[in-house]
Structure formats: structure tokens, C-alpha cells
Amino acid sequence: MSDGTMRGQVLLLLLVLSLGSALGQVSYSIPEEMPRGSLVGNMAKDFGLDVKRLKSGKARIFTPDSEEYIELNNERGVLLIKNRIDREALCGQTTPCALHFQIILDNPMEFYSVTIEITDVNDNPPSFEKNEVRFKISESAASGAKFILDRAIDPDVGSNGLQTYKLEPRNNFIIKLHDQADGTKNVEMVLEKPLDREKHEQLSLVLTAVDGGEPQMTGTMQILITVLDANDNAPVFTQPVYKASIKENSPIGTVVIRVAASDADDGNNGKITYSISSISDNARGVFEMNDESGEIGLKGNIDYEKARTFQINVRASDDGGLVDSCKVMIDVTDMNDNEPDIYIMSKSNVISENAKPGTVVTMINIKDADSGENGKVHCTLNNNIPFVMKSTNNDFYSLVTDSELDREMTSEYNITVMCSDEGVPSLSSSVTLTLQISDVNDNAPVFERSSYEAYIVENNTPGLSIFTVKARDADWNQNARVSYILEDSSVNGVPVSSYVSVSADSGVIQAMRSFDYEQIKHFHFSVKAQDGGSPPLSSNVTVTILIQDQNDNPPQVLYPVQTGGSVVGEMVPRSADVGYLVSKVVAVDVDSGQNAWLSYKLQKATDRALFEVGLQNGEIRTIRQVTDKDPVNQKLTVIVEDNGQPSRSATVVVNVAVADSFSEVMSEFTDFKQDKEYNDNLTFYLVLALAVVSFLFITCLVVIISVKIYRWRQSRVLYHSNLPVIPYYPPRYSDTLGGTGTLQHVYNYEVCRTTDSRKSDCKFGRAGSQNVLIMDPSSTGTMQRIQSEKNILDEPDSPLEVRMF
Known part of the structure; x- marks a missing residue:
């Protein structure tokens, strides 16, 4: 295309003052060698356009190619063959073979893409280069x-x-x-x-x-x-x-x-x-x-x-x-021997400053005949302008607004489009466009930060000022007067206005209540900044309030549980070695951080030289060998402290029985009687339990004796053992739950005798998950009954097996 032709085409397109982009595309297929004037397709019908629109919009074909094969009839809205098309001369062996061009309309400006595929006819015979x-x-x-x-x-x-x-x-x-x-x-x-x-x-x-x-x-x-x-x-x-x-x-x-x-x-x-x-x-x-x-x-x-x-x-x-x-x-x-060609399809000279981002200003067609890196074209604009280039379809680009415009800052832009390929050396071309900006009011308040975070210590005083939000408006006078409004929302189902308030003039945020870290650790809300314009413009910001913990909760002891009527104790055998795990104090603190770090100390003890408490884990262990001189009853007072400032603490009393047998512990009940209150309910339940056990014991004894006599008569074999029952007491009552020191609440007693052995065993055992003794002063009578039942067990030749609970 000659320079004069291109300049004429550009001048024609520059006559359009407003741009409306309505992209469409249609494809036709025709055989080659069609005569001039043949119908290609009804463009107006296929694009849904009125023939009057084609005339008023001065519809025309745009193509950068030097030779044109198609013409547009605006009177009928159809495409016709302008010149004979030889598919072999146009495309050679390339398939599919197609013509691509655009139809441009003005007022408003629109362009439509048309693709015409040229199909082959058998008009060439095969031929050899040599005969x-x-x-x-x-x-x-x-x-x-x-x-x-x-x-x-x-x-x-x-x-x-x-x-x-x-x-x-x-x-x-x-x-x-x-x-x-x-x-x-x-x-x-x-x-x-x-x-x-x-x-x-x-x-x-x-x-x-x-x-x-x-x-x-x-x-x-x-x-x-x-x-x-x-x-x-x-x-x-x-x-x-x-x-x-x-x-x-x-x-x-x-x-x-x-x-x-x-x-x-x-x-x-x-x-x-x-x-x-x-x-x-x-x-x-x-x-x-x-x-x-x-x-x-x-x-x-x-x-x-x-x-x-x-x-x-x-x-x-x-x-x-x-x-x-x-x-x-x-x-x-490939050699970089072609510079990019820039064709201005249409452009606007004036645009309003309230135009939305993405508004099309100019449509441009850019082509580079080279390929590969030499054919890759990058277009740039001069710096500090709110416009960008966007690709719309293949080599077609649109110059669009990239952000909001502000006429108070810049009323006119000189936009230079520079297109360069990636060849070595690079070839480039450029074009300059002038654009005027019309004025509107378009500035909203802007917060100094995208979001805010503030900290407040729990147990604060209601009405305390937490911090201040600040927004600025680039407009003037009334349009720049900013008011702050707390947006409606809820925190855990409660309106946020019951938590904080915002000063409309200064933006100061105040606490409306005293916060408790253990109830709520953080919450967020939105603050709106609104100017005084008409209509008003506004913006929002998210504010996050973080509650900081105070050491306002003492530790709570979970184990051992302190009861009002009984003495909860642990049993330590006299054979216990150094480091024997007696019990473990378990405590928690609902505070967080270092306020919840707990340490354990032995505050009081009957014998401080016998026990120690782990500083971090609360384990009570022996620090020396237990001797026969150590008293049976040991009372330990353990204090649990957190790491807060100031520190808070709690105490727990642990009773320890130093004995090798249960009878030895029971013999000391009189000592406990001096320190504990009498519990009538517990005595009643103990007596009732012993009565039931005694009844079951006698019943089992009668059944076992009857079975043994029956078997003896059947076998005619009778073997008597005159040896007395030798009671066996376990040497240690150690913890069976992994060293936690948790004593069990129930003991099991098992008595076994046989008729075919010269040895009789009486074993007092315990359940694998229970070893806590409930010691009450009122149990003296019960122990006498147990002793009387033990005398029955001492009678020889008594085949029985009794389990007492």
C-alpha cells in the first residue's frame, strides 16, 4: 500500500469523533476462479445490520494488503468478487486458504471481522519437471x-x-x-x-x-x-x-x-x-x-x-x-528486515474523566512481516499516563483507559505508541495521539492504610480510646469533609456497636465494654469514610482488634481431687527405691502464653527429706530409701504457680500412706480419726457392702464344699492338707497406670485354696486400674468383721475361692 493511500485511509478514519466498539466475526466459503461481480455473502443480514446503518456509518473494507479481491456494496449490504481469485497464486500449498479483512463503520465506531475461505477446484493437472x-x-x-x-x-x-x-x-x-x-x-x-x-x-x-x-x-x-x-x-x-x-x-x-x-x-x-x-x-x-x-x-x-x-x-x-x-x-x-507497521483504525479526541477503566480510546492494527523473535512486536506507551494497550483479536489492539482519570491533575495527554520487534538489531515504528480530558467530580476519601490492627489489654476500662483511623479526600471544601461511620455487623451474634464506637469527626475508636481474653481473643469490623459531596462518595477499611491476655486466672488443680468427707491418699511400700513415683499433681491455667506456664513446688511435708516434686511435671517421687522408722501417715502440701506478673498460685494436699500391707494401713486409722470428720453415710455404705460380701462369701463357700465332697465321693480319693493358711501380702502397692501416681479407689481381695496341694495361698490383689484407699475413721467395726472372716479362712482343708470388693 502506498504512503498516499495509507494517509488517505487514516484521514478518513480520523473523522470519527466517538467510538463504540461492537466486535463480530463471520466466515464465508467460495471456490476459486469465480467471475467478477459474483456474490460472496449478505454481510448486512449475517451481522444483523440494517442497510441504512451501512450508509450512515460509511461502511468500508479495511485491509493492509496491497491487492483487494473483495468489494462491499453498501446499497445492498453484500460482498462481491472484485478481482479474479487464483487460490494457487494466493496461497500455494497452504491450507486452508483464506482472506481476512475488517469492515469499519462510524458514528458510533464499530468494526467487524470477515474471513473468506477460498476452496480449491481441479484446474491444474499433475506435471513433471522433465519429460x-x-x-x-x-x-x-x-x-x-x-x-x-x-x-x-x-x-x-x-x-x-x-x-x-x-x-x-x-x-x-x-x-x-x-x-x-x-x-x-x-x-x-x-x-x-x-x-x-x-x-x-x-x-x-x-x-x-x-x-x-x-x-x-x-x-x-x-x-x-x-x-x-x-x-x-x-x-x-x-x-x-x-x-x-x-x-x-x-x-x-x-x-x-x-x-x-x-x-x-x-x-x-x-x-x-x-x-x-x-x-x-x-x-x-x-x-x-x-x-x-x-x-x-x-x-x-x-x-x-x-x-x-x-x-x-x-x-x-x-x-x-x-x-x-x-x-x-x-x-x-530469518533476518529482521521488516519493521512493524502501525495502522490507526479509529480514535477519539475527547474522553470524560469519569470514563470507566477499560474504555476504548483508539483501535490499532499492527503487523510485522518477520517471524519468530523478529516478528514478535511489543508496544509501549510513554510513561505516567493512565492508558494501556490490549490485544483484542490477533494483530488488533485497543488503546484503553487503565485507571480513573483526573482532569484537575492532567487535562490533556499526548500518547506516543512505540512498537518494537525483538530482532537484532530491533526495528521499531511509532505514532502520537492527542487526547483531551473533560471534567467531572470523581474523588472519594482514601484511608491512610488498607487495613488497621490495634491491641488492647483485657479488663480495660469502658470508654478507653483504642486508636484513630484517618482518611483523606483529594477534593476541596465540602467534598473534602470526611465523616466516619461504624458499619453494621455482629461479633458472636452481638452488634459490634456494643463493643466499640467511632467518633464521626475525628475517627477515634473507643471501647464500649471491658474485654475478657478468655471469652474473645479478637474481632474485626468495618469503618466507612464518607465525604460531603452530592452524591456523597465513600470508602471502607477493615479494623481488627486484638485482645491481649492478663494473668487474671489462678491455676486449677485437676488431680488429686480434694473431697470434703474423705482423705484421698496414695500408698508407698516400705521397699520403695529412690525415685519411686508416688503420685502426680495435674493442674491447668485458662490463661495463655507465659501466664499459663505452671511450676510445682513442695510447700509443706511431714518429712521433707523423703519426697520431692517435679518442677515442670508435678510428679511426686521419693528422694531416699523408705525405712521402717518413717511414719505411716505422710501429708504433703504442693503449691502450683503460673509464670504471670504478678504470679498466681493454688495449693493441694496429698496424703501418703507408707506401708507394706493394707492391714498396716488400717491399724493407723485411729490417727486419721483425729484429723477427719466422721462420715455417717460412708460408714453405712461400708457396713452394707461388707454384709453383702459376707453373704456371698458364705454362699460360695457352701457351694464349693458341696462340689468338693461330691467329687471326693465319686473318685474315692481324699487328700487332706493340715497346713494352715499362709496369708500373702504384696510388698508394694505401685501405680499401674504408667507412672501417673493416680491411686485407685477400690481394692480386690482374692483367697484361694486347693485340696490337692500341701500349700495354701491367701492372696490379696488389686484391680489393674484401681489402687486408691478410701480411709474413714468409722471403718474400725468393719475391719473387725473382716478379721473374723479371716479366722474362718484359717480353718484347714477349706477348699474355697473368695473375691472381696
Whole structure:
């Protein structure tokens, strides 16, 4: 397109003062070779436009291409053929072949994209570059020998293109086709039956190329074969595929690559001649080969934008008729020889400052004929302007607003669009646009921070000022007067206004109640800043209040539990070693952090030299060997302190019984009687329990004796044991729950005797999960009854098994 034409087109588009972007796209499909004036499609109907709109909007076709094939009839709203379209000349072998252009309308400005696909018709027959080709083939050539043939060219594509080959006659040779990476097929003539020079010295074959059109079209090439005497060594290329690259715009005569083959024969049979057996369509007339040196040189001009790769099949033959072939792949390296082209499709000269971000200001079409990095275009704008470039469709860009405009700061913008490619060296082009800004009121208050956080210590005084939020408004006078409002919300179902308040003038936030860290640790709310404009503008900010903990809760002892009527104790055997775990004090603190860090100390003890308490874990252990002189009753007072400032504490009393047997503990009940209150309810339950146990014991005893007598009478065997019952007391009442020191509340007593043993055992055991003694002064009578029942057990030959709870 000439400079004058482009300037005229730009001046026409600049007449539009307002822009309305309504993008649409439609596609048509037409065959090639249609006569001028033929109908392509009803554009007005397909886009839903009225013909009057086409006239009022001065509808026109926009395309940067130099040749136009389509014209727009505004009277009818249809697209017509303007010039004859030859698909092969327009696109070559590229499929699909299509024309792309835009239809521009003004007032408001709109553009629509149109794609017209050009379909192929079978108007070209296949053709060979040569009418005939000659081969010299030795009669000693083995079956399977391959000979590369020139492939036919058919400019048509798809089913109209070249489909297959036929070889006549087929007495000695057949045809094989091999698909190539570029979609073409290499043609090989393969020797199927050996040649006999004595029968046929010359062979004449016809190779026919057939396309798939209707009707079919063909092309032929004659193959003349001279049968030679035996030549037992064929040329061999050093490699089957050669690869080379050449820069576009390289001068004619440039050597691209040199192929080499060797032949082990001597004389004429070893003399190698190089030739091009077949070549891709885009390489015809571009390369030539030196038949002696094997060099492939540049014969014509190379343009990367037209062809990026070439394929050449090279044949090496000796005078004996044996040949070898190789493939040469030549890649064209792109040179950055095209600068980006900028086309202004439409633009606005004035825009309001309240235009929303994303408002289209100008539509631009940018193209770079190069490819790869050389064809990658980046467009930039001059700094400090609220506009950006956005890609809308392929090479089409829109200049849009990126943020809100402010005429009080800038009333006019000179926008320079600079487009550069990534080539080395980079090529660039630019255009400058002028845009006026019309004024509106558009400034809202802005907080100094995006969010606020404040801390307040629990147990605060209601009405305490926590902190201040601050917002500023860039407007003037009444529009800049800011008021602060607490947004309605709730905290744990309670309105936030019962927690805090906000001063409308100063933005000071005050506490409306005293906070408790153990009840609520943090909460958030929103504050709105509203100016005095009409209509008013406002903005919100999130405020988070974090409650800080105070040491306002003492530790709470979970174990041992202090009861009012009983003395909860632990039992330590006199055989306990140093470090024996007696019990463990467990406490918690509902405060957090270091206010909840607990330490344990032994405050008072009957014998401080006997026990110690773990500072961190509250474990009570012996610090020396227990002796017989140590009193049975040991009373320990443990204090639990937290790490707060000031520290808070709690105390717990632990009673420890130092004894090897339960009877020894019970003998000391009189000592406990002096310190504990009498509990009538507990005595009643103990007496009732012992009565029930006694009844069950006697019942079991009678049943066991009856069973034993019955068995004795049946077996006639009776064995009496006169040895008295030897009571056995466990030496230690140690903790069975992993060393936690938790004594169990119930003991189990088990008495066992047998008739077939000279030894009788009376075992007092305990359940695996219970070892706490409930000691009450009122249990003296109960212990006497237990002693009387024990006398019954001392009677010899009493087979019984009793378990007491």
C-alpha cells in the first residue's frame, strides 16, 4: 500500500469523533476462479445490520494488503468478487486458504471481522519437471535396488491434488511411495526382477501421475533405462541426511552445503556424478548443484517470509549405472528486515474523566512481516499516563483507559505508541495521539492504610480510646469533609456497636465494654469514610482488634481431687527405691502464653527429706530409701504457680500412706480419726457392702464344699492338707497406670485354696486400674468383721475361692 493511500485511509478514519466498539466475526466459503461481480455473502443480514446503518456509518473494507479481491456494496449490504481469485497464486500449498479483512463503520465506531475461505477446484493437472529421465542400471543390480524418480507437481490441494503414480510396463520394476515430513511423497522405482542385458539392452517405461479430481487429470514422464554390464560397487553417501541453514537475502552464488559420496570401484565405474533427483516446489529455480564437487549453491533469492525450509533429494551415480541417494534439508534463517507497521483504525479526541477503566480510546492494527523473535512486536506507551494497550483479536489492539482519570491533575495527554520487534538489531515504528480530558467530580476519601490492627489489654476500662483511623479526600471544601461511620455487623451474634464506637469527626475508636481474653481473643469490623459531596462518595477499611491476655486466672488443680468427707491418699511400700513415683499433681491455667506456664513446688511435708516434686511435671517421687522408722501417715502440701506478673498460685494436699500391707494401713486409722470428720453415710455404705460380701462369701463357700465332697465321693480319693493358711501380702502397692501416681479407689481381695496341694495361698490383689484407699475413721467395726472372716479362712482343708470388693 502506498504512503498516499495509507494517509488517505487514516484521514478518513480520523473523522470519527466517538467510538463504540461492537466486535463480530463471520466466515464465508467460495471456490476459486469465480467471475467478477459474483456474490460472496449478505454481510448486512449475517451481522444483523440494517442497510441504512451501512450508509450512515460509511461502511468500508479495511485491509493492509496491497491487492483487494473483495468489494462491499453498501446499497445492498453484500460482498462481491472484485478481482479474479487464483487460490494457487494466493496461497500455494497452504491450507486452508483464506482472506481476512475488517469492515469499519462510524458514528458510533464499530468494526467487524470477515474471513473468506477460498476452496480449491481441479484446474491444474499433475506435471513433471522433465519429460523424460534416463538411468544406467547394471544387469547385476540385485532385486530391491531403489532408484529415486522426480515427483510430479500439482498446484491443487486436497483431493484435487496429486494422489498416486502408475508405472507401465511392470515387468521388472514397481513403484513405492514414501511420505515425507512436509506432506509430500517421494517416488522410488524398485527393481523387482533382475535385468538381463542379453534380452533387453534398452527399457522404456512410462510414469503416470494421477490426481483425485473430477474428472481426473494426469501427467506423464518417460523413463529410459540402459542396461549395463555388471558394476559391483555402488556409490555411498557419507550420511543419509544432510542439514544446512542459510540466511535470507544471501547473495546469489553462496555455497549452501557440499555432499560427498565414495565408490570402491576403479576407473569409470568409480567416477561419481552428482545430480538433483527431486526437489520441493518452493526450491525450484533457487538452488543448483555442481555435478562434480557435490556443492549445492544459491541460484535465486531467498525470502524467509515466503519459504522457511527446502528439501532436495541428491543422487550420486557412477558410470557403471549404480546410484545412491541422500536427502538435503535446508533451513532458512530469518533476518529482521521488516519493521512493524502501525495502522490507526479509529480514535477519539475527547474522553470524560469519569470514563470507566477499560474504555476504548483508539483501535490499532499492527503487523510485522518477520517471524519468530523478529516478528514478535511489543508496544509501549510513554510513561505516567493512565492508558494501556490490549490485544483484542490477533494483530488488533485497543488503546484503553487503565485507571480513573483526573482532569484537575492532567487535562490533556499526548500518547506516543512505540512498537518494537525483538530482532537484532530491533526495528521499531511509532505514532502520537492527542487526547483531551473533560471534567467531572470523581474523588472519594482514601484511608491512610488498607487495613488497621490495634491491641488492647483485657479488663480495660469502658470508654478507653483504642486508636484513630484517618482518611483523606483529594477534593476541596465540602467534598473534602470526611465523616466516619461504624458499619453494621455482629461479633458472636452481638452488634459490634456494643463493643466499640467511632467518633464521626475525628475517627477515634473507643471501647464500649471491658474485654475478657478468655471469652474473645479478637474481632474485626468495618469503618466507612464518607465525604460531603452530592452524591456523597465513600470508602471502607477493615479494623481488627486484638485482645491481649492478663494473668487474671489462678491455676486449677485437676488431680488429686480434694473431697470434703474423705482423705484421698496414695500408698508407698516400705521397699520403695529412690525415685519411686508416688503420685502426680495435674493442674491447668485458662490463661495463655507465659501466664499459663505452671511450676510445682513442695510447700509443706511431714518429712521433707523423703519426697520431692517435679518442677515442670508435678510428679511426686521419693528422694531416699523408705525405712521402717518413717511414719505411716505422710501429708504433703504442693503449691502450683503460673509464670504471670504478678504470679498466681493454688495449693493441694496429698496424703501418703507408707506401708507394706493394707492391714498396716488400717491399724493407723485411729490417727486419721483425729484429723477427719466422721462420715455417717460412708460408714453405712461400708457396713452394707461388707454384709453383702459376707453373704456371698458364705454362699460360695457352701457351694464349693458341696462340689468338693461330691467329687471326693465319686473318685474315692481324699487328700487332706493340715497346713494352715499362709496369708500373702504384696510388698508394694505401685501405680499401674504408667507412672501417673493416680491411686485407685477400690481394692480386690482374692483367697484361694486347693485340696490337692500341701500349700495354701491367701492372696490379696488389686484391680489393674484401681489402687486408691478410701480411709474413714468409722471403718474400725468393719475391719473387725473382716478379721473374723479371716479366722474362718484359717480353718484347714477349706477348699474355697473368695473375691472381696
